[in-house]
Amino acid sequence: MNQTNTFQLDGEEIPFTPGQTIIQAATAHGTYIPHLCWHPDFSPYGSCKLCTVKVTGRFGSSCTIEAQAGMEVENRTAELDDKRRTLLQMFFVEGNHFCPSCEKSGGCTLQATAYELKMMSPHFDMFYPDRPVDASHPDILLDFNRCIMCGLCVAASREIDGKNVFAMGGRGLLGRRVHISSESGKLADTDFAVTDRAASICPVGVILRKRKGFAVPIGERKYDLAPISEHVTEKAP
Amino acid sequence: MSDTDKIDAVIDHHRRDGTRLMQILREIQEQLGWLSPATLTRVAEAVGWPRAMVSGTASFYSFFHTRPRGKYCVLWSDNITDRMLGNADLMDAMCKKLWLEPGRVSEDGLVSVNTTSCTGMGDQGPALLVNYRAITRMTPSRVGEMVGLIRNQTPVAEWPAEWFAVDDNIRRKDILLAHDLVPGQALSAALERGPEKMLAEIKGARLRGRGGAGFSTGLKWEACRNADGSGANPAHYVVCNADEGEPGTFKDRVLLTSYADLVFEGMSIAGLVVGAKKGLLYLRGEYRYLLEPLESALAARREANLLGKNILGSDFEFDIEIHLGAGAYICGEESALIESLEGKPGRPRIRPPFPVTNGYLAQPTTVNNVETLAASCLIAAHGSEWYAQHGTDKSTGTKLLSVSGDCERPGIYEYPYGVTVRQVLEDCGATDSQAVQNSGPSGVCVAEAEFGRRIAFEDLPTAGAFMVFDETRDMFEVARNFAHFFAHESCGFCTPCRVGTTLVRNMMDKIARQHGSPYDIDELFKLHRLMQGASHCGLGNSACNPVFDTLNKFRPAYERRLQSLDYEPAFDLDAALSQARQMTGRDDAAAHFAANSQDEAKA
Numbered sequence: 019m020n021q022t023n024t025f026q027l028d029g030e031e032i033p034f035t036p037g038q039t040i041i042q043a044a045t046a047h048g049t050y051i052p053h054l055c056w057h058p059d060f061s062p063y064g065s066c067k068l069c070t071v072k073v074t075g076r077f078g079s080s081c082t083i084e085a086q087a088g089m090e091v092e093n094r095t096a097e098l099d100d101k102r103r104t105l106l107q108m109f110f111v112e113g114n115h116f117c118p119s120c121e122k123s124g125g126c127t128l129q130a131t132a133y134e135l136k137m138m139s140p141h142f143d144m145f146y147p148d149r150p151v152d153a154s155h156p157d158i159l160l161d162f163n164r165c166i167m168c169g170l171c172v173a174a175s176r177e178i179d180g181k182n183v184f185a186m187g188g189r190g191l192l193g194r195r196v197h198i199s200s201e202s203g204k205l206a207d208t209d210f211a212v213t214d215r216a217a218s219i220c221p222v223g224v225i226l227r228k229r230k231g232f233a234v235p236i237g238e239r240k241y242d243l244a245p246i247s248e249h250v251t252e253k254a255p
Numbered sequence: 256m257s258d259t260d261k262i263d264a265v266i267d268h269h270r271r272d273g274t275r276l277m278q279i280l281r282e283i284q285e286q287l288g289w290l291s292p293a294t295l296t297r298v299a300e301a302v303g304w305p306r307a308m309v310s311g312t313a314s315f316y317s318f319f320h321t322r323p324r325g326k327y328c329v330l331w332s333d334n335i336t337d338r339m340l341g342n343a344d345l346m347d348a349m350c351k352k353l354w355l356e357p358g359r360v361s362e363d364g365l366v367s368v369n370t371t372s373c374t375g376m377g378d379q380g381p382a383l384l385v386n387y388r389a390i391t392r393m394t395p396s397r398v399g400e401m402v403g404l405i406r407n408q409t410p411v412a413e414w415p416a417e418w419f420a421v422d423d424n425i426r427r428k429d430i431l432l433a434h435d436l437v438p439g440q441a442l443s444a445a446l447e448r449g450p451e452k453m454l455a456e457i458k459g460a461r462l463r464g465r466g467g468a469g470f471s472t473g474l475k476w477e478a479c480r481n482a483d484g485s486g487a488n489p490a491h492y493v494v495c496n497a498d499e500g501e502p503g504t505f506k507d508r509v510l511l512t513s514y515a516d517l518v519f520e521g522m523s524i525a526g527l528v529v530g531a532k533k534g535l536l537y538l539r540g541e542y543r544y545l546l547e548p549l550e551s552a553l554a555a556r557r558e559a560n561l562l563g564k565n566i567l568g569s570d571f572e573f574d575i576e577i578h579l580g581a582g583a584y585i586c587g588e589e590s591a592l593i594e595s596l597e598g599k600p601g602r603p604r605i606r607p608p609f610p611v612t613n614g615y616l617a618q619p620t621t622v623n624n625v626e627t628l629a630a631s632c633l634i635a636a637h638g639s640e641w642y643a644q645h646g647t648d649k650s651t652g653t654k655l656l657s658v659s660g661d662c663e664r665p666g667i668y669e670y671p672y673g674v675t676v677r678q679v680l681e682d683c684g685a686t687d688s689q690a691v692q693n694s695g696p697s698g699v700c701v702a703e704a705e706f707g708r709r710i711a712f713e714d715l716p717t718a719g720a721f722m723v724f725d726e727t728r729d730m731f732e733v734a735r736n737f738a739h740f741f742a743h744e745s746c747g748f749c750t751p752c753r754v755g756t757t758l759v760r761n762m763m764d765k766i767a768r769q770h771g772s773p774y775d776i777d778e779l780f781k782l783h784r785l786m787q788g789a790s791h792c793g794l795g796n797s798a799c800n801p802v803f804d805t806l807n808k809f810r811p812a813y814e815r816r817l818q819s820l821d822y823e824p825a826f827d828l829d830a831a832l833s834q835a836r837q838m839t840g841r842d843d844a845a846a847h848f849a850a851n852s853q854d855e856a857k858a
Contacts, residue, residue, distance in 0.1 A: 064605050065749050067789045077788035082605045101785050108754035142758055167747070187311025187600060189583065191757045194747030197307035197314070201296045 025089035027051075032085070040080035040091055041069055046254050050247040051093055052102050052131055054109075054221060055168035056081040058253045060177060063169045068102055068131065099135055106132045110140040112191060113147065114163035121231050122223030124239025128166055130246035147192070154206035157217075157228055164223045167194060171225060175216040183210045196224075261286050262294060266301045273302035274616065276312055276598030280319055281540075281579055289320040308599070315600035315746075317371065317582030318387060318540045325360045325367040327405045331393075332382040334373035334502040335692075335736040336659045336722055342381035345398050346370070352402040366405050372584055372740055373502035374541045377659030377722070378424045378666045386411050387543050390418045419544070423509045424666030427682060429653045430633060430645055431517075431626075432669045438516045439561050441632035445524045446569050448635075454480065454528045457631060459639030461651045465626035466496060466587070467694055467718030469650075472631065475621055478611040479529040482619035491531040492620040493522050494610075495628055496592055498539045500584040501695035502740060503720030506655035507625040509667050511538070511545050514629060515552040519575055521628030523561065524635050526573040529621050534575040537592050540582045549577055584744035588792055589622040590614075591746070602748045603792035626655055626719070646672035650711040658683045660692075660723035668721075670710065677706040679721060687725045690809070695720035696737035697797035700730070700804035731812035734805040735763040741798035752795025755786045759799060770827055771817050776806065 024031045027044055034043035039062065041051050054066040062081040069080040072092040080091070092098060109115075109128060117123045152160040167186065175183040183205070187197040200207035211217070217225060236242070240249070256264075265282045269275040279298060284290055290313050299306040313319045320328075331337070331346045350357055350368050360367040376382035379391040385401075388411060397418065404414055425432060445453045458473030484490050495518065499507040510518055522534040538545065553575055556562045564572045578596055580586050586595045590604035593615050614620020630652055634642045643651045650672035656679060659665045663684030670679070680688050691701045693710070694717040701708060701715065708715050724733060742760040747753040759782055762775050783799035790796045806813060829848035836846050 062605065064791060067750050067791070070789045101789060104781070104785050105750050105789070108750050108758070112754045112757075143761065145757070167750075167753075182305035182307065185305060185307035185311040187307065188314040188747070189316070189585075189600070190743065190745050190747045191753050193314060194753065197311045199305045199307040201292045201306065203292075203310075 022087045025085050025087065025091060027091045028093045028095070034085040038085050040071060040073075040083050040085050040089075043085045044080070044093075045250055048251055048254065049093075050250040051080050052099075052135060053081065054127055054131060054166055055170065057170055057173075057219070058255065060170065060173040063173070066105070066166065066168060068105055070098065070101060072098060103135050103137050104141075106135060106137045107139075107141045109166050110137075111142045111144050113145075113165060114149065120164065120223045121226055122164070124234075124236055124242045126223060126241070127221035127246065128164075130241035133241070134246050145191075149195070152198070152203075152205050153228075154204040155210060155228075156206070157212035158205060158210065159226045159228055160205055161224055161226065162195060165196060166222055167196075168221060170219045170221065171196065171216045174219040175210075175214065178215040181209055181214065181216075183208045183214075183216060258287055258294075259297065262297050263301070266298060271301050271303070273304045274597045276302065276304070276309065277316075277581060277595060278578060279598075280313055281581060284319060288326070289323050291323075292321075295321070304598075312598060312600055315583065316540075316580070319581050323360065323364065325365055326408070327366040327411070328384075328386055329366065329368045329401075329405075330371035330374075330384040331369070332372075332374040332376060332380060332384070333370035333736075334377060334380075334740075335733050336377045336503060337373070337380040337382060338732075338736060339660065339728070340381045342383075342393070345381055345393050345395065348395065349398045349402060352399070353405070365408070371541075371582065372500065372744060373504075375499055375505040375508050375539070376421065377503050377505055377657060377720075379422055380659075384541065385414075387540065388419060389421060389541065389544050391421055421508070421512070421544075422666075423513055425509065425513075425669075426658070426664055426666040427668040427670065429669040429671060430642075431630060431653055431655070432514070432667070434517065434633060436517070436520075436632060436636055438520065438556065438559060439567060441517075441635040442520050442523050442527075442561060443567050445527055445635040446567055446571060450480070450528045450530070453524065453635065456634050456639045457528070460634045460642040461639075461649075462627065462630060462634060462642070463650065463712060464624055465630065465654065465719070466624035467501075467698070467716060469712040469716050472623065472627055475611060475623070476525060476528045478609075479614075479619045479621040482612040484618045486617065488616070488618075490533065490616075490618050491526075491529050492615045492618055493525045493529065493531045493534040494589075494592065494596070494615060494620055494622040495522050495534065495536040495625055496587065496589060496622050497542070497625050498537050498580050498587040498592055499542075499625070500539055500587045500744075501697065501718050501720055502737070503657060503659055503692065503695045503722040504718055505657045505659075506667055506719045508542060508545070510625050510629055510655070511542065511549060515549055516556070517629040517632050518625050519552065519556055520561070521623075521631045522575055523566070523573050524631050525621055525623060525628060527571055529619070531621075532572050532574070534573065535596055535615065536575060536577045537586070537596060538577055538579050539586075540580045543579060546577060546579060553577070583746075584740075585746045585792075585794055588794065591792070592622060593620065600746070602746050603794075624718075647709075647711050647713065649713045654710060654717065655719055656710070656717070656721045657719050658721045658723065661685060661688065661725035661728065662723045672711040673709050675707055675709055676701055676715070679710070680706065680723065683723070685723045685725070687727075688723055689726045689728065690724045690730060690733075692720065692722040692724070692733065692801070694718045695722075696740055696801050697793065698800070700733075700801060700808060702808040729812055730805045730809035731763075731766070731816065734801045735767055737801040738763045738798075741794065745794060745798070749789075749791035749795060751786045751789045752791065752798060755782050755790075755795065756798050758782055759786075759802060763802065766813060766816050769816050769818050771813075773817065776813060776817075779803075779806065 053069040071080040149162040172184040299309040381393040462472040463469040586601040591601035595601040610620045656668045738760045742756040745756045
């Protein structure tokens, strides 16, 4: 191994190939950096800011910063995990997340990350936004109450399905949302199919398959069995 | 002509080019009043874009309406300086006269009244926009007359012309505003030098960006010039950032009104240096009224062979196009501005790559402030040595300040860099000042003890806003106004800014309602630390600045609002009963929690 192509992540030596971002190299090495919107199959989006690390004293998103030889990166420090907890709390108060009644519970990245970071309460006042549910599609239910604006459905529909069913639009806390490519705004009026990659990409419980509820009992689901930090290799190349 | 024909004519005029979506949507809306679902579908089909992308853009900008709007759309500029001039009472009076709730379209579809972010008329407020035309100096009697005109459905074009008058209010001229250049003089000097030597002059003059960040203009142009265009249509672009959205700033408006030739000539010089054939001026939607005069100025320059092919007999080719924004502060950030130029929501890009290598249409692009480009003409005409004699060592030249707030002579003041805050206050006739908001909400709040500080990159950098607050003003309310501004203008892309700006706004409102405690102050500091480090762009990074500054410098303004200096629950039991009171039609003492608890305490 070329000794110059490594950087330090919390004191651990991480090898990388030139052009790799910090999170790509860490994931390939099996080291977990908390994240929500990053996915190895898509170009980095950089919106959730959960993967924020400190590189020589400066904060930055590890999904967009390219690894450099000799770089010293802080990841799971008390300071950064504290910031991440606040970001997670922001997600929980801006949407309507009721884990006990959510089909995604136990398989949800947001929930699992909150457990990983030991988030104990939403902390801030809940916003209780008024967000729509779209049950128009025969096979898919969309519950935007749980949307974390990660843009993964947009990227999957565009880059893999070649359909552009979704786009992010609107502005700010109240305006920003996923737009659907039909005049009615309903998913049924698009060419979206249950076999699309976008149908299975949602890290939270927005895009759900109809008639598939509770196939795996709660308690036996992915993150019930092992914390999200132990699933890191799933996203390794 | 049917609506569909009107839509098609606009789209065809823009060559069915999706990157021109902002202009297409605006022009359609100017004719049809709003952007209906069917309109958006037709536009999406014609330009070949996914419909969700078209509606995504349409819903991003405050000035686009995807629901029917009133025939008259009144938007009161709601910067703190407008507030200080009494806009809230005037708007309230207008709503009462029209039997209207703010933000709602009247039942008959005639009118809506709401607020908007600063419209760039800080020296002549209270200001508003009527159907996106700027009106200044509102008074109670004007409100009355305006309501009459709206009720009688008099077209806005027939309203009294003096209402639409916008004054330059230039109070102090220095080398830029007192320039004696004739159109073409600076450009021909630049052509004579050639691009390399012209670049050397800009670098030699140590010109820095006037948008506030102060990046070296010479280095920016050089990086853009050295970058190669790529793809099917390789090119270089010059973009003039005239999205003057920082509350309290209006100097670019004056430059574009009375010094447009200087700005266009600066763009041409930049084009010569970086090797661009095309320049784009991104004009904020609030300055819609400047579009026609600017188009005429461009036509005159084409006529004079200062734009187009073989400019002034050389082989230099360059032309300029104006793009209008539609009400989004974030588009002042250069990469968000480029997204907007491409027809998309103004979401700041991930950087690197920077615009100088991957900008407009992924081509090398230099984005410069209006004032920076104007200043480059002075360097072209008089040389770097002459220019660098003005200002300070690290901040050469002069700076335009937009002075507003508590002073006798608000307006535009041009100073060599290095002027003290105190000097500016003296010149504008400000007395008993307690603070100056330098460079707008995202800048620094300067307290009286700091009035000896200097406006310069090495001390107080500024984008130009200079809002003065005298000792009668409540600095907490100033910060609260800015907190509302940032919550309204956050693009919503990244979590810390999208949610954080609203959390900060809510906490400031809670303190204003006298339900705050020291706990909330600690929370504000915590959010400041998070947003400053983790946000995607400068908006989120600086959104807490006004709160942070006023907390540090005007702490008593907060503390006297804290009900208890110890602890206060976030939950207001009495407020929580308000819905129940409304539903039961009760408002007696027993329907209030406070009353009950007091009775219990007495018993």
